[in-house]
Amino acid sequence: MRKKNKSYPIRTCIFCGRKDFKKNLIRITCFQQKIGLDKRQRLPGRGAYICFRGECIEKLATSKGLKRLARALRQPLSQETALALRQEIEEVIKRGEHGKG
Numbered sequence: 001m002r003k004k005n006k007s008y009p010i011r012t013c014i015f016c017g018r019k020d021f022k023k024n025l026i027r028i029t030c031f032q033q034k035i036g037l038d039k040r041q042r043l044p045g046r047g048a049y050i051c052f053r054g055e056c057i058e059k060l061a062t063s064k065g066l067k068r069l070a071r072a073l074r075q076p077l078s079q080e081t082a083l084a085l086r087q088e089i090e091e092v093i094k095r096g097e098h099g100k101g
């Protein structure tokens with residue numbers, strides 16, 4: 001029997017479908033109708049996960065990616081929101097913030 005490991009949950013990237021530890025992915029949440037990055041991965045509400053691969057981050061701002069994220073969050077989002085998210089993710093990568101907090 002496999003041992004349950006509660007501290008390392010696995011999530012799937014909504015774009016490439018690759019599975020990774022939750023802490024290695026970016027969480028996007030829709031919290032109180034506001035879509036944003038959940039850097040600490042602690043906000044309640046529906047979340048979508050994206051991995052740090054450049055191609056997945058790029059997909060965020062495409063119309064296809066937009067639709068997929070909207071479906072995952074069950075919340076429509078505008079291109080501006082998607083672009084802002086992508087920018088925020090790029091900032092997180094630049095500052096090496098991911099995986100911390």
Ligand SMILES: [Zn+2]
Binds near residue numbers: 013014016050051052
């Ligand atoms: Zn991915």
